[in-house]
Amino acid sequence: MTEQHVEWSEPDAVAAPANAPVTPADAADAARLVAFGLQPKLQPARDQEYAELLRRYREDPAFARLADAVAAGLGLVVLEVSPRAGMAVTAAEDSVFAVRMGDYARRTSADSADRFLHGLAHLAVAAMAFPRPEDLADDGYIGRVSVNGVDAFVRQACRRLEERAEEQGENTDPATEAPGLEAAWRIWARRSSTGATKDARRLSGSTTGIIGKAVAFLTDSGFLQRTGDDSGGTYRTTARYQLQVRDMAGSAAMAELLELGVVPVTDGTPTLLPAEHTDDLELVADAGLPFHS
Amino acid sequence: MTSPASTDSVPPQLSAGPRPAPGPAADEGLARRLRALACTAPLHDLDVRKANLAGEYTVYGMAEVALAAIDLVTLNMDFDTGADHDQIVARLIPRIAAQAPQRPVAEHERVARWVLENLINVGSVDRGFRAVYGTFAPDGSYVRRDYDFKLIEEVPGYGGTVYLRTTDEAVNVLVGALDTDVTSAQIAAEVKLEVLISRGRLADAQLAAEQARYRTVQYSETLRRALDATRRNVRAVDWLQAVPDMIAEALDHVADRYRHENAILTNIRKARDESEDPEQKRRAAELVDIVKDCIRRHTQLQSRLLEAGPLFRAEQDRQAFATPMTTSGIDLYGHLVAPVLPLPVAQARRVTDAFFARGTGLRTPVAVRVGDLVELLLTPPLEREHLGAEMPEPDLIATPDDSRFSEEQLASAMELLDLPADAPRRLSGLLAEARRRDPELPYLVALLAVHAASPPVGTAYRQGEEKLLFAVDDGVELDDPEFGGADLIVGMALLDAAGMAADRS
Numbered sequence: 001m002t003e004q005h006v007e008w009s010e011p012d013a014v015a016a017p018a019n020a021p022v023t024p025a026d027a028a029d030a031a032r033l034v035a036f037g038l039q040p041k042l043q044p045a046r047d048q049e050y051a052e053l054l055r056r057y058r059e060d061p062a063f064a065r066l067a068d069a070v071a072a073g074l075g076l077v078v079l080e081v082s083p084r085a086g087m088a089v090t091a092a093e094d095s096v097f098a099v100r101m102g103d104y105a106r107r108t109s110a111d112s113a114d115r116f117l118h119g120l121a122h123l124a125v126a127a128m129a130f131p132r133p134e135d136l137a138d139d140g141y142i143g144r145v146s147v148n149g150v151d152a153f154v155r156q157a158c159r160r161l162e163e164r165a166e167e168q169g170e171n172t173d174p175a176t177e178a179p180g181l182e183a184a185w186r187i188w189a190r191r192s193s194t195g196a197t198k199d200a201r202r203l204s205g206s207t208t209g210i211i212g213k214a215v216a217f218l219t220d221s222g223f224l225q226r227t228g229d230d231s232g233g234t235y236r237t238t239a240r241y242q243l244q245v246r247d248m249a250g251s252a253a254m255a256e257l258l259e260l261g262v263v264p265v266t267d268g269t270p271t272l273l274p275a276e277h278t279d280d281l282e283l284v285a286d287a288g289l290p291f292h293s
Numbered sequence: 294m295t296s297p298a299s300t301d302s303v304p305p306q307l308s309a310g311p312r313p314a315p316g317p318a319a320d321e322g323l324a325r326r327l328r329a330l331a332c333t334a335p336l337h338d339l340d341v342r343k344a345n346l347a348g349e350y351t352v353y354g355m356a357e358v359a360l361a362a363i364d365l366v367t368l369n370m371d372f373d374t375g376a377d378h379d380q381i382v383a384r385l386i387p388r389i390a391a392q393a394p395q396r397p398v399a400e401h402e403r404v405a406r407w408v409l410e411n412l413i414n415v416g417s418v419d420r421g422f423r424a425v426y427g428t429f430a431p432d433g434s435y436v437r438r439d440y441d442f443k444l445i446e447e448v449p450g451y452g453g454t455v456y457l458r459t460t461d462e463a464v465n466v467l468v469g470a471l472d473t474d475v476t477s478a479q480i481a482a483e484v485k486l487e488v489l490i491s492r493g494r495l496a497d498a499q500l501a502a503e504q505a506r507y508r509t510v511q512y513s514e515t516l517r518r519a520l521d522a523t524r525r526n527v528r529a530v531d532w533l534q535a536v537p538d539m540i541a542e543a544l545d546h547v548a549d550r551y552r553h554e555n556a557i558l559t560n561i562r563k564a565r566d567e568s569e570d571p572e573q574k575r576r577a578a579e580l581v582d583i584v585k586d587c588i589r590r591h592t593q594l595q596s597r598l599l600e601a602g603p604l605f606r607a608e609q610d611r612q613a614f615a616t617p618m619t620t621s622g623i624d625l626y627g628h629l630v631a632p633v634l635p636l637p638v639a640q641a642r643r644v645t646d647a648f649f650a651r652g653t654g655l656r657t658p659v660a661v662r663v664g665d666l667v668e669l670l671l672t673p674p675l676e677r678e679h680l681g682a683e684m685p686e687p688d689l690i691a692t693p694d695d696s697r698f699s700e701e702q703l704a705s706a707m708e709l710l711d712l713p714a715d716a717p718r719r720l721s722g723l724l725a726e727a728r729r730r731d732p733e734l735p736y737l738v739a740l741l742a743v744h745a746a747s748p749p750v751g752t753a754y755r756q757g758e759e760k761l762l763f764a765v766d767d768g769v770e771l772d773d774p775e776f777g778g779a780d781l782i783v784g785m786a787l788l789d790a791a792g793m794a795a796d797r798s
Contacts, residue, residue, distance in 0.1 A: 119645025
């Protein structure tokens with residue numbers, strides 16, 4: 001994505017500035033662009049200076065290299081620089097900007113089940129926002145998710161696994177002394193989906209509470225925009241989220257999965273859940289609504 | 294009930310002598326019974342722990358209250374939502390009050406809430422229970438397993454509200470032996486019900502009808518889940534055979550039950566109307582209510598079933614017939630979610646951690662300057678406005694009194710109509726007397742007399758009135774300058790208030 005500026009730029013037009021020495025003012029501008037990128041909710045169309053710097057990034061290779069260098073020095077990865085996504089940067093693994101699970105949710109450092117639930121919530125939100133591979137690849141696609149919808153869809157996947165285990169006559173109750181060996185889906189299935197609290201807020205430990213935290217956090221990251229209050233809150237995705245999931249998170253999680261020796265079967269061949277992985281998620285927008293509406 | 298059994302000492306009878314039926318197959322029945330037993334543990338536990346509560350609570354039968362609560366939630370569960378928390382508490386209170394009538398109502402409510410919260414198990418993060426039991430693995434080794442279950446669970450409703458639903462485990466605890474085919478169990482219950490009614494054994498019939506209703510609820514719950522799954526994913530459900538078969542079966546079932554229950558309803562109504570025994574009458578009336586509720590639930594089920602077909606076709610259009618795009622990339626569900634869920638959690642966590650680390654974006658670290666901090670700490674907190682904006686004084690406009698008759702006229706008319714029980718009067722005489730008092734009064738008297746032609750007997754019965762005004766037409770025509778019609782005989786009937794009160798209770 002970072003090379004896209006080359007396509008838009010005319011070599012002759014930028015020949016002169018490319019040879020010019022870099023001035024402190026250029027460095028300040030490049031840093032300023034990166035600073036804009038650090039405010040993910042800021043939209044380039046709403047800020048003239050931001051739009052101007054973006055234009056310069058795309059037209060001036062030297063400036064682009066400078067901005068990339070500033071970003072890299074700060075521990076940032078540039079995902080895309082475009083009018084729609086702005087200066088889409090994200091934190092490299094050990095950067096000061098990276099989000100750590102322990103800071104994200106306090107319980108997660110002590111409780112491995114909670115750690116898993118929070119991670120799965122993020123994965124499930126992404127899976128529901130981009131149900132098919134086409135949706136993730138299509139730059140114009142806007143995904144829609146709702147909190148209750150995500151919970152319902154994960155629960156259904158868990159229920160299918162439970163039914164399958166029962167069909168095979170397995171005793172699915174986990175062994176007592178080995179919590180780490182318990183099947184992951186059981187953790188989600190066991191956790192209550194909601195709960196009454198004294199102050200009428202969402203119970204933070206429930207699965208809808210965990211998903212609610214995830215979408216609120218993603219909204220703060222400029223990845224989702226809240227569109228309504230139905231089904232526990234409805235959201236739509238932004239270009240940045242698509243980039244983040246496609247170029248960073250998806251591949252990182254896949255690499256980890258392959259390292260575990262699990263090779264997910266690709267399209268066309270029979271998968272673990274035949275014909276389900278694409279269609280299961282189609283009803284994103286209102287999957288959490290009651291049946292009849 | 295979540296305390297795990299001690300693991301260090303193996304019971305001697307398992308190590309000595311021939312081990313009875315090792316292996317998972319033989320153990321399965323035992324495991325099932327152990328799980329069933331575990332489901333009752335939270336109820337016993339309530340009675341054990343009530344002694345630890347601050348206050349004298351041993352007088353309450355907590356297990357009884359808990360079972361009643363599960364009953365109430367099950368019966369108030371609807372197709373779409375669940376039972377309302379406060380409503381369940383309110384309905385529990387009469388039973389709790391009966392256990393200790395001299396205690397204050399606030400305490401009764403506290404007990405109700407305590408029991409309900411313990412059935413949900415609010416204290417645990419999963420809001421559920423765990424029991425530990427042991428089985429033999431295929432290789433003959435002894436494995437302790439965790440059995441996690443819930444009795445009452447909280448589900449999200451409209452607008453962020455929380456409803457209660459009983460789980461399958463709870464229904465099993467409650468009704469018992471429900472681990473059977475729902476349809477056949479329902480048929481059995483209704484055959485039983487019919488026999489009982491025809492023999493006039495209404496007490497047993499009521500029990501059977503209530504059981505039938507539990508099964509109806511369970512049936513619609515099973516169906517709701519199946520339809521829900523269908524709705525989310527057209528191809529995940531077998532729409533070629535399994536679902537159409539199921540819908541056809543369910544529709545047949547509804548039609549069949551509907552006929553059946555209408556027949557029962559006719560029978561009970563007859564029993565209710567013909568019976569002399571007030572107790573029998575009351576039971577029959579209750580049965581009518583229960584069966585009516587069953588019919589209502591069936592109708593609800595049926596409308597859902599009829600919606601299923603069009604819904605499938607609409608989703609089929611939308612999901613399956615869209616133009617395919619050729620692309621490659623990550624299929625988040627098929628490549629990540631689906632393979633991760635069956636993994637052991639220790640491994641699955643590595644994948645979700647990786648996704649989290651790369652998928653959450655960035656956060657700019659907060660840098661604090663001491664100068665800002667001092668200022669921040671020294672700023673007095675903003676006064677929070679608790680009461681909101683001041684309400685404007687409502688400007689009340691007195692509505693004009695447009696009553697046809699004044700209070701005095703009504704009092705005068707009532708006095709006129711307060712006849713002795715043994716001396717009814719003709720309407721003509723009453724009208725003439727009224728006209729002497731006030732030229733407007735005859736209209737009011739005539740109105741009241743016409744109303745009395747159809748006296749509100751039911752209301753008088755419920756309110757325990759002692760007398761009731763009535764009017765009878767014996768065919769004599771009214772001779773009056775202002776009014777026409779029958780010259781009604783207006784009289785006062787004395788009612789047996791004490792007898793009615795005894796009847797009502």
